[in-house]
Amino acid sequence: MTAVIEVPVIDIPVATDVTFRVRRYLPEIDEEPHWEDYTVALFPTDRVLTALEKIKGDIDGTLTFRRSCGHGICGSDAMRINGRNRLACKTLVKDLDIKKPITVEAIKGLPLEKDLVVDMDPFFAAYRAVMPFLLPEGHEPTKERLQSAEERARFDDTTKCILCACCTTSCPVYWTDGAYFGPAAIVAAHRFIFDSRDAGAEQRLEILNEKEGVWRCRTTFNCTDACPRGIEVTKAIQEVKQALIFRRV
Amino acid sequence: MTTLDISAPRSGAKRSGQRSNFELYSWLFMRISGIILVVLVLSHLVIMNLLDGGVQRINFAFVAGRWSSPFWQIWDLTMLWLAMLHGTNGMRTIVNDYAERNQTRFWLKMALYTASGFIILLGTLVIFTFDPNIG
Amino acid sequence: MQTHIFDVIIVGAGGAGMRAALESGTRARTAVLTKLYPTRSHTGAAQGGMCAALANVEEDNWEWHTFDTIKGGDYLVDQDAAEVMCKEAIDAVLDLEKMGLPFNRTPEGRIDQRRFGGHTRNHGEAAVRRSCYAADRTGHMILQTLYQSCIKAGIEFYNEFYVLDLILNEESGEPVTAGVVAYELATGEIHIFRAKSVIFASGGFGKVFKTTSNAHTLTGDGVGIVWRKGLPLEDMEFYQFHPTGLAGLGVLLTEGARGEGGILRNASGERFMERYAPTIKDLAPRDMVARAMVQEVREGRGAGPNKDYVYLDLTHLPKEQIESKLPDITEFARTYLGVDPVTELVPVFPTAHYAMGGIPTDIDTRVLRDNDHAVPGLYAAGECACVSVHGANRLGTNSLLDINVFGKRAGIAAAEYANSTELVELPADPQMSTISLVEGLRSGTGTERAINIRRAMQETMDMNAQVYRTEATLKEALGDLQELKRRYLNVSVQDKGVRYNTDLLEAIELGFLLDLAEVLVVSALERKETRGGHAREDYPVRDDVNFMRHTMAYREVSAHGEEIVRLDYKPVNVTRYQPMERKY
Amino acid sequence: MSVITPIGTLYRGGEGMWTWVLHRITGVSVFFFLLVHVLDTALVRVSPEAYDLIIATYKTPIVNVLEVGLVGAVLYHALNGLRVILIDFWKRGPRYQRQMTWVIAAIWFALMLPGTFFMMKHTIEAMFGSTS
Ligand SMILES: Cc1cc2nc3c(=O)[nH]c(=O)nc-3n(C[C@H](O)[C@H](O)[C@H](O)COP(=O)(O)OP(=O)(O)OC[C@H]3O[C@@H](n4cnc5c(N)ncnc54)[C@H](O)[C@@H]3O)c2cc1C
Ligand code: HEM
Numbered sequence A: 001m002t003a004v005i006e007v008p009v010i011d012i013p014v015a016t017d018v019t020f021r022v023r024r025y026l027p028e029i030d031e032e033p034h035w036e037d038y039t040v041a042l043f044p045t046d047r048v049l050t051a052l053e054k055i056k057g058d059i060d061g062t063l064t065f066r067r068s069c070g071h072g073i074c075g076s077d078a079m080r081i082n083g084r085n086r087l088a089c090k091t092l093v094k095d096l097d098i099k100k101p102i103t104v105e106a107i108k109g110l111p112l113e114k115d116l117v118v119d120m121d122p123f124f125a126a127y128r129a130v131m132p133f134l135l136p137e138g139h140e141p142t143k144e145r146l147q148s149a150e151e152r153a154r155f156d157d158t159t160k161c162i163l164c165a166c167c168t169t170s171c172p173v174y175w176t177d178g179a180y181f182g183p184a185a186i187v188a189a190h191r192f193i194f195d196s197r198d199a200g201a202e203q204r205l206e207i208l209n210e211k212e213g214v215w216r217c218r219t220t221f222n223c224t225d226a227c228p229r230g231i232e233v234t235k236a237i238q239e240v241k242q243a244l245i246f247r248r249v
Numbered sequence B: 001m002t003t004l005d006i007s008a009p010r011s012g013a014k015r016s017g018q019r020s021n022f023e024l025y026s027w028l029f030m031r032i033s034g035i036i037l038v039v040l041v042l043s044h045l046v047i048m049n050l051l052d053g054g055v056q057r058i059n060f061a062f063v064a065g066r067w068s069s070p071f072w073q074i075w076d077l078t079m080l081w082l083a084m085l086h087g088t089n090g091m092r093t094i095v096n097d098y099a100e101r102n103q104t105r106f107w108l109k110m111a112l113y114t115a116s117g118f119i120i121l122l123g124t125l126v127i128f129t130f131d132p133n134i135g
Numbered sequence C: 001m002q003t004h005i006f007d008v009i010i011v012g013a014g015g016a017g018m019r020a021a022l023e024s025g026t027r028a029r030t031a032v033l034t035k036l037y038p039t040r041s042h043t044g045a046a047q048g049g050m051c052a053a054l055a056n057v058e059e060d061n062w063e064w065h066t067f068d069t070i071k072g073g074d075y076l077v078d079q080d081a082a083e084v085m086c087k088e089a090i091d092a093v094l095d096l097e098k099m100g101l102p103f104n105r106t107p108e109g110r111i112d113q114r115r116f117g118g119h120t121r122n123h124g125e126a127a128v129r130r131s132c133y134a135a136d137r138t139g140h141m142i143l144q145t146l147y148q149s150c151i152k153a154g155i156e157f158y159n160e161f162y163v164l165d166l167i168l169n170e171e172s173g174e175p176v177t178a179g180v181v182a183y184e185l186a187t188g189e190i191h192i193f194r195a196k197s198v199i200f201a202s203g204g205f206g207k208v209f210k211t212t213s214n215a216h217t218l219t220g221d222g223v224g225i226v227w228r229k230g231l232p233l234e235d236m237e238f239y240q241f242h243p244t245g246l247a248g249l250g251v252l253l254t255e256g257a258r259g260e261g262g263i264l265r266n267a268s269g270e271r272f273m274e275r276y277a278p279t280i281k282d283l284a285p286r287d288m289v290a291r292a293m294v295q296e297v298r299e300g301r302g303a304g305p306n307k308d309y310v311y312l313d314l315t316h317l318p319k320e321q322i323e324s325k326l327p328d329i330t331e332f333a334r335t336y337l338g339v340d341p342v343t344e345l346v347p348v349f350p351t352a353h354y355a356m357g358g359i360p361t362d363i364d365t366r367v368l369r370d371n372d373h374a375v376p377g378l379y380a381a382g383e384c385a386c387v388s389v390h391g392a393n394r395l396g397t398n399s400l401l402d403i404n405v406f407g408k409r410a411g412i413a414a415a416e417y418a419n420s421t422e423l424v425e426l427p428a429d430p431q432m433s434t435i436s437l438v439e440g441l442r443s444g445t446g447t448e449r450a451i452n453i454r455r456a457m458q459e460t461m462d463m464n465a466q467v468y469r470t471e472a473t474l475k476e477a478l479g480d481l482q483e484l485k486r487r488y489l490n491v492s493v494q495d496k497g498v499r500y501n502t503d504l505l506e507a508i509e510l511g512f513l514l515d516l517a518e519v520l521v522v523s524a525l526e527r528k529e530t531r532g533g534h535a536r537e538d539y540p541v542r543d544d545v546n547f548m549r550h551t552m553a554y555r556e557v558s559a560h561g562e563e564i565v566r567l568d569y570k571p572v573n574v575t576r577y578q579p580m581e582r583k584y
Numbered sequence D: 001m002s003v004i005t006p007i008g009t010l011y012r013g014g015e016g017m018w019t020w021v022l023h024r025i026t027g028v029s030v031f032f033f034l035l036v037h038v039l040d041t042a043l044v045r046v047s048p049e050a051y052d053l054i055i056a057t058y059k060t061p062i063v064n065v066l067e068v069g070l071v072g073a074v075l076y077h078a079l080n081g082l083r084v085i086l087i088d089f090w091k092r093g094p095r096y097q098r099q100m101t102w103v104i105a106a107i108w109f110a111l112m113l114p115g116t117f118f119m120m121k122h123t124i125e126a127m128f129g130s131t132s
């Protein structure tokens, strides 16, 4: 069987010098963060993460950042690239303007620990506070609980969250009010509130009805724009608000 | 303004845990009053600033003419109350956002509420006790 | 330095670690130490699914699943372990569903199932729908669900704590478990965790290779620690290369893509798997598909400017099916290669993926110190362990299954053991070797940079110890590795600080990788046959007479103080299925 | 390797963020104007002269320009307020928020261009002489 196929054309790319302007902060040495420029040779298809690895490996080993999977699935490397929150491993050089230095700095709103590393504990504390786990009702069935494909689709979007904090640390409200639960926590709550197998919606809604809950959101959409998983975060927040107003899930 | 560099939240991550529907109602109020204000305020602006000569024709006599009708009295009264409550509630949010310390936040809100309360009472008084034959 | 005392310490918060924590947390005082925030673990990258003979969509039973697992593993599987896994698979999936995992559903609302490589009906008749899945994010959902359940259960986590040593003491001449030594990333502080049981669930070591689907952090720390303690490692030569990595990058495209009907094609568009596995074609086990792909490229039928990859073709599938069942890999192809799978062929090539070998355990996950004896209080589960349910080649979906089934068993066994015993005394200064490791690197004045050694190691492993191996290439690799290990002694780090010193930890991780690469190559050299993931061009057939046995590698120090790898063997546990030729 | 300014960059938010910043600025401005406006209107209780005096300032060119600014601010705040309400209550609102931004911008210009002209008409006439 020989199908007639379109063979994709992939250009063989060339490496070019790209300058990165990184906001550095070594707590044991620096009193204040400062900017530093590094130039590395990169292919257009390289990720910003590759550049950081190269800088760390070949130029300055003290450069510190978190990373793990390298392809946008673990949520380790949220940072502000050219002024916007993104994952370094999902941002390709070809999608950036390399005529100017590319700025890289830590996400904001969480305490800065070192270079691109921030303290994630407040972020996870907010996540834990919305009871992000199934609270089923009644007896455990012997087999699986039934759920229709439509019921499953209801909360599909918010199950994709990788807890990278791109959203929460892009939220202008969170920058100034660290007590706000933040979009990521609301996304987590949404994932369970709209799960047909869950019976804890009432409690979670109560929590998000608090002073620092969903009402704090000013629909600025930075979260939706920043989410590397393409979750419609603001929409999820809207659905939670409506569930609270109409007391109906 | 709001987007300058802030590395850590200025007010710490202490949640109040306060449970009531106050924030819900205040949020709803912002939307409902907003919709009503669209009609009231925009018409007000059109009448005052655009129709036959706009602000140029406004004087004591014009006001006197208007407030002789209860319709305009009620119109302006509603507009005053809604706009002030809406604005005050909006300002409350802003104070909540930007005040760094609880102390500051408390006093700013006190000042806000006092000013708003005074203005609402004053405005109400003026509309109700207006006397076209003064002077 | 701080000392903590627990009943059970779990090293690693991936699927295996957290599944264990859920069991032991309710039975004994448990803490999970993890070098990454739990949700960063690489279990989250798993895509395709988790097999269990639920028979939700077509006839199936766990015995067929067992057979497929054994045959898929080229008969090097310990059959008692495979039986346990396939039988307990059903509960493992249902457990996850009850914890809230959002599986895809059938029209009746049951858990949906799809086809996967090597999973067949009635001992190889035809492909069967056995893989339970949540789009192509099954691992993500498992990891999230387990973490959520851990929050619900109030499990104690120590995040960003790197375990660097295992503390063993001697009781009547035998090693017993006393705890672990950990390095806190944030502060640089050394902690001692005393515990009655320790479970290693620290994942794989794909980073010995250059092209890999594995995370930067999969550096085999747990396996390396156990190795340095003089405990054996099993079947290290069996490393799986997944057929469909994005060409040149290694980012994985799940086998589920072929389960949904995807087809592999060479440069001329031919569906070449028809020649290699006439019955189940593109859904043959991974080792066979990967070899076929390399074969195509070698024989000049590769595609692309350098003729160095083949294509994965999904273009005949309906767009909705691709977008709903394979959304993530579609995005990967678009993001990283700029290729849209809906309309274009995706360039793919095998990528280093999964370690079949690792820390040897029995079916109760107890770690073995030789063929017959376990170390009291020491357990291992997940990719770092070798039970061995995967034998010479793991079937797709069987790892997510492995981590759930044996993670659970480890949690129960470790907690029950802890409840039946006393805390073991610490040996004198248990932290010393860790401190000298850390301080040696931090204060070292060497001239080598870790990154150069890492690159060279990955380069030689990709060149010489990948899908096809020969005596010559393996010797080449071994020579390179020994040279690199010498250079490693001269490594120094630039970051001298104590807070978040990732420079230091990456150098330490490199040390583990070098050790494991060497064990892998030495084990591979001695296995003079082709079986599963281990393909020797100079010995192209399976040799059941001489090699139907597990490799057991031991670290020994020679009279001159040199580290050497000594090999020994362990019989395969055969219960029901006699080895047959492996045809699909 | 150069040491440059120590502060971080401005967050480069999208339309959503900047419309909100404007909404906030206009909201605050209008609020403060309202405080003053109630006070000046209150002068009707004092005496017609006092009121007419203060109203006269409204008729000066500079205040007239400010007046236009105020109307522009209220109009923007009102339109964006409606956009926000649609985002909150219309199922598809969040998805079309960007398009709605362009729609309100268009409406704003469509109303403000002629509006400004009419409001400024007197000022222009007073300054440059009547055209009629
Ligand atoms: C891209 C990809 C796709 C896959 N798809 C599938 C699939 O569809 N089906 C399937 O069955 N299998 C799949 N697999 C395989 C499977 O996902 C993994 O083998 C499995 O998830 C391993 O789980 P684990 O719990 O053993 O380890 P991991 O999830 O890797 O977790 C390791 C944990 O150990 C911790 N750790 C490591 N070192 C230390 C240390 N020194 N100190 C403290 N903590 C440490 C880490 O922080 C982490 O929490 C896939 C693998 C990959 C890479
Ligand atoms: C004309 C019709 C108006 C509409 C439709 C409207 C609508 C809104 C809405 C929906 C909000 C809430 C925004 C949010 O929650 O993110 C809001 C906030 C606000 N409004 Fe209005 N409003 C109007 C008039 C006014 C007036 C007359 C004032 C001044 C007194 C005012 C002052 C404010 C303030 C200060 C805020 C808070 C801004 C913030 O939190 O960022 N508004 N308005």
Ligand code: SF4
Pocket (backbone or CB within 6 Å): A160, A161, A162, A163, A164, A165, A166, A167, A168, A183, A184, A187, A226, A227, A228, A229, A230, A231, A233
């Ligand atoms: S919602 Fe999106 S941006 Fe926010 S934490 Fe989850 S994945 Fe990251």
Ligand code: F3S
Pocket (backbone or CB within 6 Å): A167, A170, A171, A172, A173, A174, A182, A183, A216, A217, A218, A219, A220, A221, A222, A223, A224, A233, A234, A237
């Ligand atoms: S950025 Fe913040 S204000 Fe709301 S829409 Fe997103 S949570």
Ligand code: FES
Pocket (backbone or CB within 6 Å): A067, A068, A069, A070, A071, A072, A073, A074, A075, A076, A077, A087, A088, A089, A090
């Ligand atoms: S490294 Fe995992 S998301 Fe970027």
